[in-house]
Amino acid sequence: MSLPGFMIAPLDAAYPCAAFDCGNEEMNAYARNRLLVEHTHRVAGACVLLCPPDRTVHGFFTLSPTETQTTRAIAAGVIESPPYPNVGGALLGRLAVSGALQGRGFGKLLVTHAIKTCIENPMRPRCIVVDAKDDALCTWYVANWAFMRLSPDRRRMVLRLR
Ligand SMILES: CC(C)(COP(=O)(O)OP(=O)(O)OC[C@H]1O[C@@H](n2cnc3c(N)ncnc32)[C@H](O)[C@@H]1OP(=O)(O)O)[C@@H](O)C(=O)NCCC(=O)NCCS
Known part of the structure; x- marks a missing residue:
């Protein structure tokens, strides 16, 4: 998936973020x-x-290392029977698209790129984890990439990487 004229690249000090505005003040800050x-x-x-x-x-988007309890990961179908108490994964910690570009597929493009980045990472994380902001976004992660909720009472979601 790509959108003509746009590209995704690792952050660099030469790329200004000072005027970024996605409509969410916490994320803007x-x-x-x-x-x-x-x-x-x-x-x-x-x-x-x-x-x-x-x-x-x-x-x-941002990625950082994380761990998930093995029992939870088995319950969510992320793994079958690992030998350790925790499963290593990558946390998709922050995700945002500027307000002027929302609703045009850039959010999907960024999440898909994050997943690809994790799959190609030589550390080979087993899963990618995200804390969806609300239930509607949980549905978005399920519908587009088949993320699964780790438990019904939390919005922490996980996608097994293969
Ligand atoms: C969430 C966000 C990254 C999505 O980016 P986007 O470029 O608008 O998303 P896309 O155009 O790829 O996808 C649009 C879809 O996401 C859904 N969507 C976008 N924001 C949503 C929200 N806050 N809640 C529920 N669904 C949302 C739209 O309904 C649309 O659904 P569709 O695919 O069925 O048409 C963007 O809205 C954003 O930056 N929001 C503010 C920051 C934020 O809330 N981040 C938390 C992410 S967990």
């Missing part, structure tokens, strides 16, 4: 104040949506 800091200090790796030759950030 994260994009403007924390995204580059966390990327630079390896708290979380960020990839950004760009429309070259413009360098402005139009969207982004």
Whole structure:
């Protein structure tokens, strides 16, 4: 999946985030104040949506290592019978698209790129985990990529990587 004229690239200090606006103030503050800091200090790796030759950030996602309890992962069908108490995975921690571009497929493009990035990672995470913001977004993750809820009372979702 690709959208003509746009590209996804690892974050770089040359890509300005200061005016990023996705309509969610917490996410805007994260994009403007924390995204580059966390990327630079390896708290979380960020990839950004760009429309070259413009360098402005139009969207982004972050990935960082995480672990899921093996019992929960088995219940969700992520694994069968691993030898360790926890299963290693990647956390899709932040995801946002600028308001002007929402509803045009860029969110799907970013999540699909994040999944591909994890599949190709030499550390071979077993699963990708996301904390969906609300129930509607849970449905979005299920419908587009077959993420599964780890338990009915939480919005933590997981997708097995193969
Ligand atoms: C969530 C977000 C990244 C989706 O990006 P997008 O580019 O608008 O998404 P796409 O165009 O790829 O997909 C649109 C679909 O997502 C759904 N969608 C978008 N935002 C949604 C929301 N907040 N709740 C429920 N569904 C949402 C739309 O209904 C649409 O559904 P469809 O595919 O059945 O038509 C974007 O709305 C955003 O940045 N929101 C603010 C930040 C945020 O809430 N991040 C948390 C992510 S867990």
